[in-house]
Amino acid sequence: MSKQIPFVDYLVLGDKPHLVANECTGCGARFFDRRNACASCFGTLFKKVDIVTEGELRAFSIVTFAAPGVKVPFVSAIVDCGGTSVRCTLTNVEPSPEHVKLGMKVRLALVPVGADDEGTEAINYGFEPA
Amino acid sequence: MASDDIWILGIKMTKFGKHPDKDIVDLASEAAMAALADGGVTMKDIGILAAGNLMGGGGVGQQIQKQIGQTGIPVYNVSNACATGATALRTAIMAVKAGEVDMGLAVGVEKLAGAGLLGAGGKAKSDKKVYEPKGRYGAVGSVDGRIGTDSMPGVFAQVGMEYGHKYGGASFELFAKISEKNHAHSTLNPLAAYTKRMTLEEIMNDVMIAYPNTRSMCSANCDGAAAAVVVSGAKLKTLSLEQQRRAIKVKASVLTTDPWQEACQVLPDVNTLTKNAARIAYEQAGVGPNDLDLVELHDCFATAELVHYDNLGLCEEGGAADFFMSGASWRDGKTPVNVSGGLESKGHPIAATGIANIWEVCHHLRGEAGDRQIEGAKVGLAHVIGLGSACGIHILEKSGL
Numbered sequence: 001m002s003k004q005i006p007f008v009d010y011l012v013l014g015d016k017p018h019l020v021a022n023e024c025t026g027c028g029a030r031f032f033d034r035r036n037a038c039a040s041c042f043g044t045l046f047k048k049v050d051i052v053t054e055g056e057l058r059a060f061s062i063v064t065f066a067a068p069g070v071k072v073p074f075v076s077a078i079v080d081c082g083g084t085s086v087r088c089t090l091t092n093v094e095p096s097p098e099h100v101k102l103g104m105k106v107r108l109a110l111v112p113v114g115a116d117d118e119g120t121e122a123i124n125y126g127f128e129p130a
Numbered sequence: 131m132a133s134d135d136i137w138i139l140g141i142k143m144t145k146f147g148k149h150p151d152k153d154i155v156d157l158a159s160e161a162a163m164a165a166l167a168d169g170g171v172t173m174k175d176i177g178i179l180a181a182g183n184l185m186g187g188g189g190v191g192q193q194i195q196k197q198i199g200q201t202g203i204p205v206y207n208v209s210n211a212c213a214t215g216a217t218a219l220r221t222a223i224m225a226v227k228a229g230e231v232d233m234g235l236a237v238g239v240e241k242l243a244g245a246g247l248l249g250a251g252g253k254a255k256s257d258k259k260v261y262e263p264k265g266r267y268g269a270v271g272s273v274d275g276r277i278g279t280d281s282m283p284g285v286f287a288q289v290g291m292e293y294g295h296k297y298g299g300a301s302f303e304l305f306a307k308i309s310e311k312n313h314a315h316s317t318l319n320p321l322a323a324y325t326k327r328m329t330l331e332e333i334m335n336d337v338m339i340a341y342p343n344t345r346s347m348c349s350a351n352c353d354g355a356a357a358a359v360v361v362s363g364a365k366l367k368t369l370s371l372e373q374q375r376r377a378i379k380v381k382a383s384v385l386t387t388d389p390w391q392e393a394c395q396v397l398p399d400v401n402t403l404t405k406n407a408a409r410i411a412y413e414q415a416g417v418g419p420n421d422l423d424l425v426e427l428h429d430c431f432a433t434a435e436l437v438h439y440d441n442l443g444l445c446e447e448g449g450a451a452d453f454f455m456s457g458a459s460w461r462d463g464k465t466p467v468n469v470s471g472g473l474e475s476k477g478h479p480i481a482a483t484g485i486a487n488i489w490e491v492c493h494h495l496r497g498e499a500g501d502r503q504i505e506g507a508k509v510g511l512a513h514v515i516g517l518g519s520a521c522g523i524h525i526l527e528k529s530g531l
């Protein structure tokens with residue numbers, strides 16, 4: 001079986017795929033990127049926290065025009081996962097206003113991105129209707 | 131000597147649109163020379179030049195000097211996303227306010243015609259052949275489209291939808307109606323890039339860019355420049371009565387960035403920094419939203435205009451949809467918004483926008499706006515926001531003379 005890697009380093013694959021955030025131990029602010037310090041309280045200590053895999057659609061746009069190489073249409077969305085906001089593309093849903101509704105329940109899903117020249121497969125995340 | 135009161139002595143914008151025969155230095159020079167002439171001064175009177183430009187490759191300030199006057203004064207080349215023009219103006223204002231100079235010139239210029247949609251163009255993004263985590267998210271490929279959107283129309287669509295989700299009342303049709311208003315307003319502005327009135331149906335049936343923003347609900351990329359001469363109150367008193375009469379008082383000049391909020395690094399928070407800037411500006415100016423005779427706000431997309439009604443305090447919290455539906459923001463309404471046609475029709479040459487908005491307000495306060503004059507306008511507000519983010523707000527008042 002070929003090797004799998006997460007598309008971004010805040011996605012954890014395995015039996016229970018989920019996202020992880022860097023949480024500031026001083027104020028609780030959460031970040032998905034590599035940190036130098038906390039943007040909220042300037043602290044420098046962080047711990048890894050798991051993000052719940054179910055959430056609610058807080059905002060979206062159906063993007064039909066994008067930079068060359070970006071496959072359209074797609075649904076860009078902001079999902080509220082138990083108080084932590086996550087940026088994502090929706091998957092397993094028709095990209096039309098009839099099928100995407102603000103407030104709808106969604107859950108984390110895995111999206112294969114394809115393999116590189118060494119056969120390593122990248123796995124991305126998305127959210128799908130729950 | 132530090133000066134408490136700052137005035138705009140001269141201000142001009144070029145026609146926005148396509149200028150294939152002019153480069154950015156031509157456009158900037160045209161605006162700068164027109165602003166100097168409008169103020170009745172020359173480069174000899176100017177103590178500082180602040181030049182805003184985003185896409186031109188840097189050093190535009192010195193290039194302008196080499197065309198219109200090399201007097202050895204300091205140049206500040208500034209770049210601050212869509213707030214670049216406002217930042218250039220504020221740089222000149224700060225220098226005058228600090229007492230270092232008694233007169234300053236700010237210029238904003240951009241050439242964008244044919245650049246496609248803001249943030250939706252650029253070079254093709256391709257993935258590496260061997261995956262290698264890169265950047266702050268350790269991504270092995272381009273995230274645009276795979277993890278949400280990087281495009282401005284999409285980001286601002288989400289901003290409007292988020293507001294609709296929180297407060298209700300926002301729909302595709304409502305956003306399109308905001309655009310209908312701005313396109314209607316543009317028919318009276320000869321300097322706008324597009325001056326065609328559009329029906330609601332035409333707007334809604336136009337090419338969809340990022341739902342709910344269709345093409346006519348997006349800011350128009352174009353070429354243009356704007357420039358302003360600012361002067362201290364003390365210096366203004368030494369100038370002619372006519373110069374004093376046409377001078378416009380800068381009642382507030384504010385620049386903010388986005389303070390940390392949950393989600394702000396996931397979806398840019400364009401609200402908090404605008405609310406903060408508005409609060410400080412009203413405080414500085416000693417006026418409130420009800421005192422404003424006109425507002426030019428940053429309608430980079432129709433979805434953005436809605437949230438800024440609320441952010442600028444033009445309506446009750448959560449009441450932006452009702453505010454718009456009451457007709458308040460049409461040119462004959464309680465608080466006319468974007469009587470220039472806004473960025474959706476006037477156009478959005480990025481670094482010029484933050485001074486052109488102020489020109490529009492000054493034009494009305496001076497009573498020189500012709501067909502689109504808001505009668506008796508005394509106080510106005512100009513707002514810009516650059517994603518990333520930076521927010522500039524200026525409140526302006528006509529001279530009492």
Ligand SMILES: [Zn+2]
Pocket residue numbers: 024025026027028029038039040041042043
């Ligand atoms: Zn912190």
